[in-house]
Amino acid sequence: MSERILVLDALDSQSEAAQSLRTNLRNSLAKRSSDIDWVDVSRSALVPCIGCFDCFRTTPGECRFRKDDGNYLLAKLAGCDTVIRLSGISFGGYNSSMKLVLDRSVPFVLPFFEIVNGDTHHVPRYEKRPRAVSIGLATESGAREAELFRTIAARNALNKASPSYAATVIYCGENPENMARKIEDVLTRNDKPVDISTLERLVPAPSFVGGPAPKRALLLSASQKTLSTSSSERICRALMHHLKAAGTDCELLTLNASVFSDKGRERFLAQVEQADLMVMAFPLFVDALPSMPTRVLEMLAEYLPQNSAAPKKRFAVVVNCGFPEAHQNAPAAAICAHFAEKIGWDWAGALLVGGGEGVVCGKEITTNIAKAHPPFAKVARALALMGEALAHGVPVPDSLGALMAEAPLPIPFSWWRKLYLTMGDWGFRKTARAGGVSKKQLYARPYAPKN
Ligand SMILES: Cc1cc2nc3c(=O)[nH]c(=O)nc-3n(C[C@H](O)[C@H](O)[C@H](O)COP(=O)(O)O)c2cc1C
Numbered sequence: 001m002s003e004r005i006l007v008l009d010a011l012d013s014q015s016e017a018a019q020s021l022r023t024n025l026r027n028s029l030a031k032r033s034s035d036i037d038w039v040d041v042s043r044s045a046l047v048p049c050i051g052c053f054d055c056f057r058t059t060p061g062e063c064r065f066r067k068d069d070g071n072y073l074l075a076k077l078a079g080c081d082t083v084i085r086l087s088g089i090s091f092g093g094y095n096s097s098m099k100l101v102l103d104r105s106v107p108f109v110l111p112f113f114e115i116v117n118g119d120t121h122h123v124p125r126y127e128k129r130p131r132a133v134s135i136g137l138a139t140e141s142g143a144r145e146a147e148l149f150r151t152i153a154a155r156n157a158l159n160k161a162s163p164s165y166a167a168t169v170i171y172c173g174e175n176p177e178n179m180a181r182k183i184e185d186v187l188t189r190n191d192k193p194v195d196i197s198t199l200e201r202l203v204p205a206p207s208f209v210g211g212p213a214p215k216r217a218l219l220l221s222a223s224q225k226t227l228s229t230s231s232s233e234r235i236c237r238a239l240m241h242h243l244k245a246a247g248t249d250c251e252l253l254t255l256n257a258s259v260f261s262d263k264g265r266e267r268f269l270a271q272v273e274q275a276d277l278m279v280m281a282f283p284l285f286v287d288a289l290p291s292m293p294t295r296v297l298e299m300l301a302e303y304l305p306q307n308s309a310a311p312k313k314r315f316a317v318v319v320n321c322g323f324p325e326a327h328q329n330a331p332a333a334a335i336c337a338h339f340a341e342k343i344g345w346d347w348a349g350a351l352l353v354g355g356g357e358g359v360v361c362g363k364e365i366t367t368n369i370a371k372a373h374p375p376f377a378k379v380a381r382a383l384a385l386m387g388e389a390l391a392h393g394v395p396v397p398d399s400l401g402a403l404m405a406e407a408p409l410p411i412p413f414s415w416w417r418k419l420y421l422t423m424g425d426w427g428f429r430k431t432a433r434a435g436g437v438s439k440k441q442l443y444a445r446p447y448a449p450k451n
Contacts, residue, residue, distance in 0.1 A: 003034040006080035006130070008073075010041040010087040010098035011137060017172035018088075021137055021179065025086065028183045037076060044069040046100050048257075048291050050226045051283065055107035057432040060444040061125055063107055070104045071447075077105060078447035082131045085153075089136040089169065091339040092148030093288045093331070096295035102286045103224075108160060110443065111428040113323075113421045116158055118196045120323040120421065124161035126445055132157050133186055134167040141171045145338060148202060152331050154194045155287040166191045199327045202334035206395030207347040213393045214277035214314065217248050222255045222282035222293035231360035232281040235318050235353075235383065238365040239279060242387025251275070255292055260299070269303055277314045277348070277390060280336070283356065284321035288332050297339045304343065315340040316348035316386070316396055320356030324417045326404040328354065349396030351386050352404050353379055358420050359408050375408035375416075 007025070011018040029036055047065045054064040063070045077083060087098035094102065108129075109122035134153035138145055146169040153167035168186040170179055219240050223230030233254060240250045251271060258264040272278060282293045289297070317336045319329035333350035340347040353359065359379050366372045372380040382400050389397050407416030432442055 003032065003082060004080045005029060005032075005034045005036050005082045005084060006076050007036060007038045007084045007086060008041050008098065008101055009038060010085070010095060010101065012042050012088055012095060012097050013137075015172070017137060017170075017174075020176065021086070021135070021170055021183075024176070024179050024183050025084070025135070028180070028187055032187075037080065039073070039076065041097050041101055044073065044101070046070055046073075046104055048100060048224050049103040049106065049285065050224050051230075051285075052225075052227055053111070053428075056111035057428050057437060057442065058435055060432075060437065060442050061107050061446045063104060073101060074105065074107060075447040077108060077130065078126055078128075078445075079449045080130045082133060084133045084135065086135050087137070089138045089145060089149055090294055090298050091301075091335045091342060092145045093152055093294065093335045094134075094136070096291045096298055099285070099288065099291035099294045102156070103291050105160070106286070112425055116161075117193050119158070119325050119328060120417065121159055121161070125443070126448060128449075129161055129163060132160065132162040132165040134165070135183065135186060136167070136169045138169050138171050145169070148331060148334050148338065150191070151194050151199070151202060152287055154191060155328075155331060158193060159287055164190045196325075196327065199330040200401065203330050203350060204334070204337050204341075204347060205398075206349045207341070208314070208395065210395075211393045213246075213391060214248055214275075216275045217243050217250045217277040217279060217390070218271055218275035219243075219250060219252045220255060220278065220280040220293075220296070221252065222280050222290070222296065224255075224283075224285075224290050224292055225362075226256075229362045230283070231320050231353075231356045231362050232283060232318070234360055234362060234365050235281040235320065235379075236279070238367055238380065238383045239281070239318070239387045241367040242384050243391045246388055246391030248277070248391045255296065257292075260295065265299060265303065269300075272300065272304065272313075275313065276311045277316070278345075279316045279318070279390070281318040281320070282332075284319055284329050284332055287328070289335060294335075297336070301339065301343050312344070312346060314346045314348040314390070314395075316350065316390060318351045318353065318383075318386075320353035320360060322355075322357050324355040324358075324413075324420045326352040326354035347395075348390060349398075351382055351396055351400055353382075354404065355408070355416075355420050358423070374410065378403065378406070378408040 088095040157165035219236040221233040223232035329352040
């Protein structure tokens with residue numbers, strides 16, 4: 001039987017480089033005995049994932065949004081032998097169009113956890129998963145951006161339990177022979193998993209040591225949750241409290257789709273222009289920023305006036321993730337640092353929060369540190385220290401990295417991880433049962449190929 005290849009084309013462009021890449025890939029695929037399904041992602045109607053986890057516990061394996069193209073894409077993914085992700089590169093990660101598709105592929109895993117290659121990941125839902133090939137198109141050559149793109153592809157392969165993966169970066173303006181060679185190579189090569197000890201090194205040190213205190217901060221809560229208060233929102237509120245207490249004028253904005261309308265964009269750009277410090281808090285989605293904050297960064301890079309009279313901005317982020325290891329957030333923070341560098345802002349550092357569903361969980365974060373209790377105290381303390389530093393014109397303290405790597409209870413990290421994962425498994429089963437979903441139904445494989 002011929003190999004079934006699904007090409008997800010999110011190049012979003014008819015540029016010469018994009019067309020040449022498509023032609024090269026088509027030529028390479030034509031030489032193989034394969035059955036090719038080429039999907040233009042920009043034509044797919046997809047609602048951004050709202051992080052409700054219905055696909056884990058209410059309609060196992062299926063998204064709550066049934067009227068768009070999400071479930072149709074999941075069926076294609078479950079039925080192919082190889083998925084080729086063809087995407088523009090945004091600051092080292094996939095562009096927002098590809099991110100939208102990736103975020104919506106979470107029903108492809110089970111809610112339960114396992115440790116793979118030293119880190120927590122979800123147990124795969126399907127027995128057969130496709131090999132993953134990622135081809136990124138970068139506007140300019142850059143070793144750091146390429147390394148980041150390949151790292152994210154490697155992390156995704158673990159997250160989606162791909163049997164094998166390979167990733168490559170093509171530059172606009174790359175000579176045709178090079179492009180053809182890279183494509184031939186990535187189609188057959190197997191790349192290795194990345195060593196988890198290298199992840200945090202992806203995040204560069206802040207680009208300044210200290211300076212004048214910021215006058216005005218914009219806090220952007222960039223979770224996509226719409227049904228409950230997000231941990232990102234709670235993080236922004238706590239941070240805002242500490243910044244205000246130290247004398248910084250603050251504005252809090254909760255991201256929603258209106259920011260992308262003409263009017264919304266204008267308003268948002270004006271808010272950004274007025275601030276000299278921007279802090280964005282967001283959840284980790286499939287090893288990177290969710291599609292909406294990715295689109296925000298793309299929009300800022302495209303529309304912010306290049307020679308603005310406004311003072312140079314500082315940019316800091318707080319990334320929180322579901323898995324207990326804080327370092328899983330490092331590639332996402334590295335994307336944000338790369339964005340800052342590209343746009344000419346000062347990179348002010350990142351706070352990486354592991355186990356966000358346990359240590360924040362959408363609950364109010366106390367700003368009275370003396371009264372904070374484990375396991376919530378660690379994040380509360382880190383946000384107080386981060387807010388104080390930023391308010392005084394200093395980047396996020398380096399020491400917070402070591403603090404966030406520790407367990408939030410006075411026990412070894414390995415014990416905390418076991419406890420967290422056991423509680424997580426139990427919580428998913430309990431809420432599923434309460435909603436009338438049996439243990440067996442949680443393992444449903446709605447898109448398993450019939451033959
Ligand atoms: C689509 C999707 C993808 C996710 N991917 C990851 C991931 O790759 N790694 C991880 O640790 N957590 C992942 N999570 C979990 C979220 O990061 C976690 O639930 C977070 O605490 C949500 O934060 P918020 O309340 O600010 O939205 C994912 C969640 C969703 C819905």
